[in-house]
Amino acid sequence: MRKFRKNRRTPSNFQKTNSKGTEQQPIFESLEDNIQFIKDKTGNSDDITIRNIKIGENFNTSIAVIYTEGLIDSPSVQNFILETLMLDSQKTPFNTTNNVNSNSFLTYLEESILTVGSIKYIENYDELFTSLLSGNVIIFVDGYNESLSVGMKGGKDRGVNENTNEPSIRGPKESFSESLRTNTSLVRRKINNPNLWIENKKIGKETKTDVSILFINGIANEKVVEEVRTRLNRIDIDGILDGGYIEELIQDETYTPFPTIFHTERPDVTAAALLEGRVAIMIDGSPHPLLVPGLFVQFFQTADDYYQRADSSTLLRMLRFLGFIIALLGPSLYIALTTFHQEMLPTPLLISLAAQREGVPFPAFIEALMMEVTFEILREAGLRMPRAVGQAVSIVGTLVIGTAAVEAGIVSAAMVIVVAITAISSFVVSSFNLAIAVRMLRFPFMGLAASFGLFGIIIGLIALILHLCSLRSFGVPYMAPFAPYIGADQKDALFRLPHWGLSTRPRLISQKNVKREDTPPPKPKERI
Known part of the structure; x- marks a missing residue:
């Protein structure tokens, strides 16, 4: 049981230091001092509500209930704190004469009056303001250098809505909110x-x-x-x-x-x-x-992979890896083949590409650079504009600019096709963060292709793989289970086995309780 504290403190002293070196102001015993300190500290803000009430046998105990409007559940504060203190406390009054030396009035409120689950004691203003501005209700009692923090968080939030950034064909539709x-x-x-x-x-x-x-x-x-x-x-x-x-x-x-x-x-x-x-x-x-x-492979996995059949999920996951490669190397391969390695193209295709580029004044690298930069600008404009017109502007702008550039002879039609396929492939990558990385790396690969051809692309790929293998995520190799190669984890990497085959957890992530299930594979039934 908490004892009544008799040592009166004044607002001018009794500061101590917490673990981070910042000063903590202890709570005063005087209710008026506490209220005035809160008003001064918060600039007498209008959203800080202070409710003074009197309770006890002869209404001789002063209490202050303080909370932040908009952060609390107002009906709960009215029903479970204010009404309880003002009405229910009168039914079982606290006898201060007999109990002041044995039971704290705060303990009496906690154990006999307040019908709320989350209650804790606060002794300094550092904790008090954190609690008050987080949506809790603070209760002061005159003569006590402690206060009660009552959990009453509420206010308005967006609620649980359907997810928009990670749509799913099959599976739950709910998404997280800001609460x-x-x-x-x-x-x-x-x-x-x-x-x-x-x-x-x-x-x-x-x-x-x-x-x-x-x-x-x-x-x-x-x-x-x-x-x-x-x-x-x-x-x-x-x-x-x-x-x-x-x-x-x-x-x-x-x-x-x-x-x-x-x-x-x-x-x-x-x-x-x-x-x-x-x-x-x-x-x-x-x-x-x-x-x-x-890990790297995690950015290619989606929720639908585990809600659909294993064979269709495997096909879709391989398409994502293929889209990643096309989005990364599409323009650079076109530049390298048309600039340095024409002998690798079939003769009819080479003649067709040469005819298209006959009136184009720029080399393939400048063509690709202009088209890629233009598309990135259009994509960013579509994201930042109002939703009602953003998609229309990006689609119409792409079509108009691409057609006009081909008709004006600035770029070839083949380059427009390559850039379009590259852009579509970048949307196949399920993770937005990984797609941004691909968009950033596409330009250095284009420069290597324009300078050294396929040899430059291979050098760039070697450097990229070495960089990926050097990464760690909280100590776990970024390219696991490919590098280091873990055979048991290949069941959910490039392809996905049926659920009865996913019997173990990833070895480098969970090193204990590795087994997930003991479900045997289904056996073929006899013909009826």
């Missing part, structure tokens, strides 16, 4: 297991953003979990507004175009990653949790 608790509950609905552990942190000196670490105890690699904790604790920044802030601060390699952290907006994808042994990082205000380790 952290809503997102964790969506994962809880998928994984009904007490071993799904959630650890909360606050990051950002000014924003104090809530960040949650999710992992399944007994499946996730403990070294990866500890590494995630270490990197998050190392962050010292004034504010976190989205998961992209944290992604850049905790990723392994800074100077690489390839993403080493996977993010998604789908709860089912997050649940599947947790079941494989990965760790999820959820940020309050962001509908895209981060999944680590993020």
Whole structure:
């Protein structure tokens, strides 16, 4: 039981230092001092509501209820805090004369009056403001240098809607929202297991953003979990507004175009990653949790791969790998063949290409560069314009500019076809972050092809593969299970076996509790 604290403090002293070196102001015993300190600290902001009430046998106990409008669940505050304190407390009044030396009035409120589950004690203003501005309700009692923080988070949010960035033909349609608790509950609905552990942190000196670490105890690699904790604790920044802030601060390699952290907006994808042994990082205000380790092959996998038959999923996944190669090397191969290696083309095709390029004043590299830059500008314009006209502008602009450029003799028709196929192939890559990396690398490969032909492309590919093999994602090789080669994990890499064949988890991600199922393969039935 908590004791009544008699040492009165004044607003002018009694400051202490927390673990990060910042000063903490203890809570005053005087209710008026506490209210005035909060008003001064918040600039008397209009959204900070302070409600003074009196309770007790003779209404001689002063209480202040303080909360932030818009961040709390208003009906719950009215029904479970204000009404309870003002009405229900009168039915069982607290006898201050007999109990002041044994039971704290705050303990009496917690154990006998308040009908709320989440209650904790606060002793300093550093914790108090964090709690108050996170959507909790603060209860002060005159004469006590502690306060109660009551969990009443609410307010308006977007809710659970259909996912837009990762559409699925078959499977769940729900997506994450900007509410952290809503997102964790969506994962809880998928994984009904007490071993799904959630650890909360606050990051950002000014924003104090809530960040949650999710992992399944007994499946996730403990070294990866500890590494995630270490990197998050190392962050010292004034504010976190989205998961992209944290992604850049905790990723392994800074100077690489390839993403080493996977993010998604789908709860089912997050649940599947947790079941494989990965760790999820959820940020309050962001509908895209981060999944680590993020490996190269993971960016080619989609939710539909596991909701459809294995043979069709394998075909679609191979198409994505093919689209990745075309999007990366399409223009550069055309430049190398038409500039240096004409003998590799069939004679009729070579004559046709030569006829098309007869009036073009630019070499193939300049043609490809102009068309690629123009298409990237149109694509970015389509993304930034209002949704109602964005797609129309990008499609019409591409058609008009491409046709006009061919008719004006600036570029050849074959180059327009190559650029169009390359652009379509880049959309086949399921991950937007990986598609951006392909778009960035396409231009250096075009330069190598224009300078050295196929020899330059091969040198570029060797350098790219070496770079990919040197990457790590939270200590796990980025190119696993290809490099290092892990035969047992090839069942879900280039192709996917049926679910009865996916009996083990990825070896480098989950190093314990590797076995997933014991389901035997189906046996053919006798003819009836």
